[in-house]
Amino acid sequence: MSKPKDNNPSQGGLIRLTARCTAADCAGKLGPADLSAVLARLDLPSHPDLLVGISTGDDAGVLRLSDDLAIVNTIDFFTPVVDDPFTYGQISAAGALSGVYAMGGLPRTALNIVCWPQTGLPNEMLAEILRGAAEKAREAGVVIVGGHTVANENEEVKFGMAVTGVIDPHRIVRNVGARAGDALVLTKALGTGILMTAFKRDHLTDEPYQAAVRSMTQLNAAAASAMLKYDVHAATAIMGFGLVGHALKMAEGSAVTIVFEESDLPLLPGVLEQCRAGMIPGGGQRNREYYAPSVRISDEVSDEIAAIAFDPQTSGGLLIAIPDQQSLALLAELHNCGHRDAAIVGRVTPRREHPIELV
Incomplete structure (x- = not known):
């Protein structure tokens, strides 16, 4: 299959960033x-103004500054999923900002985090990564105030951002609080981990590649703004632990069962074909091994859809639990604001044997 070429004029497309990492992006996270x-060995942080810590694995931490103001802190950095440095910078920034958007916050500042090989890559490529991130930050109204670099002894490149936002302490959207009867809305299509694994292995054509890039570079800003107009009960960004992993945190923290409908899951173009071709990232396999005991998968669900449900996502969409009677209005608004793949993907029920069901 012909491989899509990244737009990298300064390097003529000759240097492949993805060839320098053992696992691309969120597929390579712990x-x-x-x-x-590791976390089980630690004492959870505690402070009277810490409104959201790590106890529920939420998308960001929230610290109250006053009765009507809190700050939201999150961080994300990862290895390249594409070869074009500018696009990689855009994707990294969009992914890092999603943690603030998932909480209903407004990102304000960011710090760049760079791990760069001491030899083998021209500094012009790093400048392009930073330029791509800066463009996406400007789109979000975020000011990049600085950063930190580490010179690697190995060839791997890593880039990301630590983001600070602001939020009303009385309007924090948590990854817990979903209620029986809620509908579940997903704002982006699934499959970036599988598609980018295929890209790294020279097995992806241009159309699915471009669709994945458009999804990964799309900010969740409009989706977050739309959901805040409704009575959202819970929300989370779908990232490295996949749809199942992030939904499981919501289900366990809310003491409910989340049921996903196979036929309703939005998929990126080409992901089914690449899944059948065996383009499953290591992160997807680790997710499935760990989360499988908490998931009931119906016999009617295809092997491909099951794999996609565990697929680690790069800069994925928001999963939103909302009263069923408001779900269609939210979906229409998401479609109108550019989230054309948004879909109602399931429902919340009283707690059953398994916290997650795929039917």
Whole structure:
């Protein structure tokens, strides 16, 4: 299959950033089992003004400054999913900002985080990464106030942002609070982990590649603004732990069961074909191994859809729990503001044997 060429005029497309990493982006993050084991050894942070900490694995932390003002802090950085440095910078920034948007906050400042090889890559490529991130930050109204660099001994590149936002302490959207009877709205299509694995292996054509890039570079700003107009009960950004992993946090923290309908899940173009071709990232396999005991998968669900449900997403969409009677209005608003793939993907029920069901 012909491989899409990244737009990289300064390097003539000769240097492949994805070839320098063992796992691309969120597929390369620490697996949920390892992370849980590490966190279990720690005392959870505590402070009277800490409104959201790490206890529910939420998208960001929230610290109250006054009765009507709190700050939201989040961070995300990862290895390249594309070869074009400018696009990589855009994707990294969009992903980092999503943690603030998922809480209903407004991102205001960001710090760049750079891990750059000491040899082998021209500094012009790093400048393009930073330029791509800066463009996406400007689109979000975010000011980049500085950053930090580390010179790597190995070849891997990593880039991301630490983001600070503001929020009304009385209007924080948590990843817990979903209620039986809620509908579940997903704002972006699934499959970036599988598609970018295919890209890295030279197995992806231009159309699905471009669709994945458009999804990953799209900010969740409009989606967050839209959801705040409704009685949202819970929301979370779908990132490295996949749809199932992030939904599981919502289900467990809300003491409910989340049921996803196979036929309702929005998929990026080409993801089913790449899944059948075996383009499953290691992060997806780790997610499935860890989360499988908490998930009931109906016999009628295809193997491909099951794999996609565990697929680690890069700069994925928001999963929103909202009263069923408001879901169609929210969906229409999401479609009108540019989230054309947004869909109602399931429902919330009283707690059953498994916190997640895929039917």
